[in-house]
Amino acid sequence: xxxxxxxxxxxxxxxxxxxxxxxxxxxxxxxxxxxxxxxxxxxxxxxxxxxxxxxxxxxxxxxxxxxxxxxxxxxxxxxxxxxxxxxxxxxxxxxxxxxxxxxxxxxxxxxxx
Amino acid sequence: xxxxxxxxxxxxxxxxxxxxxxxxxxxxxxxxxxxxxxxxxxxxxxxxxxxxxxxxxxxxxxxxxxxxxxxxxxxxxxxxxxxxxxxxxxxxxxxxxxxxxxxxxxxxxxxxxxx
Numbered sequence: 001x002x003x004x005x006x007x008x009x010x011x012x013x014x015x016x017x018x019x020x021x022x023x024x025x026x027x028x029x030x031x032x033x034x035x036x037x038x039x040x041x042x043x044x045x046x047x048x049x050x051x052x053x054x055x056x057x058x059x060x061x062x063x064x065x066x067x068x069x070x071x072x073x074x075x076x077x078x079x080x081x082x083x084x085x086x087x088x089x090x091x092x093x094x095x096x097x098x099x100x101x102x103x104x105x106x107x108x109x110x111x112x113x
Numbered sequence: 114x115x116x117x118x119x120x121x122x123x124x125x126x127x128x129x130x131x132x133x134x135x136x137x138x139x140x141x142x143x144x145x146x147x148x149x150x151x152x153x154x155x156x157x158x159x160x161x162x163x164x165x166x167x168x169x170x171x172x173x174x175x176x177x178x179x180x181x182x183x184x185x186x187x188x189x190x191x192x193x194x195x196x197x198x199x200x201x202x203x204x205x206x207x208x209x210x211x212x213x214x215x216x217x218x219x220x221x222x223x224x225x226x227x228x
Binding site for chain 2: 004042043044045046049089091097098099100101102103104105106
């Protein structure tokens with residue numbers, strides 16, 4: 001079945017460091033790919049998405065490119081802030097599945113001043 | 114406007130008890146999803162409604178789990194004869210339409226602890 005694998009956390013960075021969180025997927029067909037974020041004490045929020053190969057999703061300085069050849073959707077940010085500390089989830093949604101999401105296990109990011 | 118709300122936020126049950134978890138989606142949202150999130154894991158799909166129709170219940174782990182959305186708005190997830198392995202956060206999400214094009218908005222979750 002479809003699945004998502006993320007790099008394990010926690011990831012600890014200093015403010016203004018470069019961030020990469022790796023995400024790879026297994027799916028039949030052409031899924032849509034998502035990054036969700038969960039800030040401390042809050043619910044899951046959509047961060048960005050890409051719906052076809054080579055699309056780049058971006059939001060709040062974060063970017064991810066849908067790479068079909070490597071089945072990857074790595075999350076990047078050039079300069080992280082303390083306020084980016086959160087748990088990040090990579091997810092996919094397959095075609096004709098009503099929109100249900102399949103999530104990775106999450107990666108906790110802690111940014112120190 | 115109001116987001117997705119869930120109640121109760123926390124529930125402690127003794128093993129064998131029945132529980133009911135409520136989800137109030139964003140008004141007008143057609144699709145409603147339930148997910149189960151174990152500690153330190155990502156959410157796992159349980160079931161999906163389009164209006165009042167339950168179109169996919171493939172993720173329900175056993176016949177002890179039952180979900181309904183009788184009027185196409187509020188939904189209830191019921192767990193009968195709770196077991197310790199049912200301890201998790203139960204998330205509800207709603208979206209305006211159906212399919213991958215529609216953003217899912219998540220509620221804060223109900224944390225269920227089964228003793």
